[in-house]
Amino acid sequence: MSIDWVTVLAQIANFLVLVWLLKRFLYKPILNGIDSREAEIAEQMGEAARAQQKAEAAEVDFVTQKQQLLADQTALEAQVRQEAEQKRNALLVEARETLEQERLDLQAHLAREQKRFTTELYKASAETLYQLASRALRDLADERLEARIALHVISQLAPPLSEELAAAASNAQGAVVTTHAPLPEDARQEVEAALQGLVPGLSLRFATDDSQSPGMVLRIGSIQLDWTVDSYTDELVGLLEERLASGESSRVHNYGG
Amino acid sequence: MQLTPDETTVFTLWGLCINETVVNTWILMALLTGASILVTRRLRPDVPPNRWRTTLEVIVTGIQRQIEEISPQSSRHVLYFSGTLFLFIALSNLLLVVPGFTPPTASLSTTAALALAVLIAVPLFGITQQGIRGYLRTYIQPSVIMLPFNIISEFSRGISLAIRLYGNVMSGAVIAGILLGVAPFFFPVVMDVLGLLTGLIQAYIFAILATVYISSATAIVKKPENKEEDQLQMQPLLRPFPSSLRD
Numbered sequence: 180m181s182i183d184w185v186t187v188l189a190q191i192a193n194f195l196v197l198v199w200l201l202k203r204f205l206y207k208p209i210l211n212g213i214d215s216r217e218a219e220i221a222e223q224m225g226e227a228a229r230a231q232q233k234a235e236a237a238e239v240d241f242v243t244q245k246q247q248l249l250a251d252q253t254a255l256e257a258q259v260r261q262e263a264e265q266k267r268n269a270l271l272v273e274a275r276e277t278l279e280q281e282r283l284d285l286q287a288h289l290a291r292e293q294k295r296f297t298t299e300l301y302k303a304s305a306e307t308l309y310q311l312a313s314r315a316l317r318d319l320a321d322e323r324l325e326a327r328i329a330l331h332v333i334s335q336l337a338p339p340l341s342e343e344l345a346a347a348a349s350n351a352q353g354a355v356v357t358t359h360a361p362l363p364e365d366a367r368q369e370v371e372a373a374l375q376g377l378v379p380g381l382s383l384r385f386a387t388d389d390s391q392s393p394g395m396v397l398r399i400g401s402i403q404l405d406w407t408v409d410s411y412t413d414e415l416v417g418l419l420e421e422r423l424a425s426g427e428s429s430r431v432h433n434y435g436g
Numbered sequence: 437m438q439l440t441p442d443e444t445t446v447f448t449l450w451g452l453c454i455n456e457t458v459v460n461t462w463i464l465m466a467l468l469t470g471a472s473i474l475v476t477r478r479l480r481p482d483v484p485p486n487r488w489r490t491t492l493e494v495i496v497t498g499i500q501r502q503i504e505e506i507s508p509q510s511s512r513h514v515l516y517f518s519g520t521l522f523l524f525i526a527l528s529n530l531l532l533v534v535p536g537f538t539p540p541t542a543s544l545s546t547t548a549a550l551a552l553a554v555l556i557a558v559p560l561f562g563i564t565q566q567g568i569r570g571y572l573r574t575y576i577q578p579s580v581i582m583l584p585f586n587i588i589s590e591f592s593r594g595i596s597l598a599i600r601l602y603g604n605v606m607s608g609a610v611i612a613g614i615l616l617g618v619a620p621f622f623f624p625v626v627m628d629v630l631g632l633l634t635g636l637i638q639a640y641i642f643a644i645l646a647t648v649y650i651s652s653a654t655a656i657v658k659k660p661e662n663k664e665e666d667q668l669q670m671q672p673l674l675r676p677f678p679s680s681l682r683d
Contacts, residue, residue, distance in 0.1 A: 190549030
């Protein structure tokens with residue numbers, strides 16, 4: 180057992196060379212690789228942390244937006260419901276107004292129909308009454324109703340009416356006698372004679388008017404003298420209404436009894 | 437019986453006798469360097485490590501972790517030095533099982549060279565860390581009376597390192613040779629397996645002791661103000677040294 184100092188020196192040199200070689204080809208590459216990998220992992224962890232923070236921020240933003248949307252949706256629903264309620268109420272009011280207007284229109288139409296019917300009824304009643312009265316007068320007294328009406332009108336030509344008619348005739352161009360049906364010739368002559376006696380030279384004209392009630396109307400200027408069956412018709416209507424009213428009440432009374 | 441490969445001359449170069457120890461050392465260097473180059477030649481961060489690179493990373497980080505346990509503030513130069521010591525001695529002892537290969541560590545010249553390297557490296561690391569005055573001041577700590585004892589301790593470290601490693605490796609080889617003559621079929625295999633384990637342990641002990649010496653030399657000792665602080669400052673020097681390894 181001995182120490183060869185040349186070998187010792189050679190081994191020291193070999194060891195130092197080996198230290199350098201392993202530092203160059205083993206330790207540095209391995210440690211640098213580990214460091215770079217750790218740095219890369221740290222960077223990736225940092226990126227992951229940033230991504231996680233970003234995702235959490237996005238989640239918070241999403242939740243906020245979702246809540247905002249839900250709130251907006253709720254508000255919109257409430258607004259839509261309120262508008263629908265208002266629209267419904269408006270439509271109901273409009274429908275009620277329309278119904279009321281239609282009811283009023285119907286009532287007005289019924290009133291108009293009733294009035295028209297009443298008017299026609301009155302007219303028919305007047306004509307019927309005139310015809311019945313004319314027939315009764317002809318059968319009983321051999322007189323014509325038109326002639327008697329003309330005589331009745333002529334009989335009214337007494338002062339002070341005759342003076343007013345004479346004054347009116349001075350300003351008028353002529354007199355007009357209007358009847359519902361053509362006046363008989365003898366009646367015309369009597370009317371003409373009476374008026375000529377009152378206002379000599381008065382121009383007289385006879386006319387017929389279907390819309391006019393049976394009778395005779397004499398117009399001289401602004402003065403009118405007439406006799407129609409309107410008053411009788413009114414009295415007839417009054418009697419009929421009175422009779423109908425009493426019958427209706429008695430019928431109601433009977434129902435009630 | 438040949439006890440050291442220094443006596444076997446392989447060839448002569450420029451008048452120098454190149455013995456088996458040096459040649460085998462070159463073979464070990466070539467193996468370590470070649471393996472390192474092969475594994476780390478295509479080292480890129482974007483390429484995932486393969487099994488060989490992972491093996492080297494485990495070895496290197498294991499050595500680094502052991503060194504950091506002893507000296508947490510050690511530099512990478514300690515890793516280069518102590519790691520190379522461990523890898524060289526471990527591979528040398530592992531190649532004991534190769535027939536016809538005499539490990540360089542079975543030569544007292546090699547172990548003495550490694551011990552001398554440690555003996556030189558310790559003051560170099562110490563001077564680098566704390567300056568030449570700071571390092572020399574450690575020889576007169578705690579008092580000037582301790583100067584000769586510290587110098588004797590420094591040299592005895594190197595001698596003990598060299599003799600311990602040489603004795604263990606050489607004795608293993610000698611015992612295996614003796615048993616090969618006595619019972620050639622069973623005992624040599626068992627002894628070789630035991631020699632592998634012993635060789636790894638010896639490599640670990642040598643590297644750890646070198647690291648402990650370096651860390652004790654690089655530890656900055658502040659001038660204590662009282663005894664309690666003095667004890668606290670000395671604790672880091674004693675802590676990492678395992679009691680089982682003190683011999």
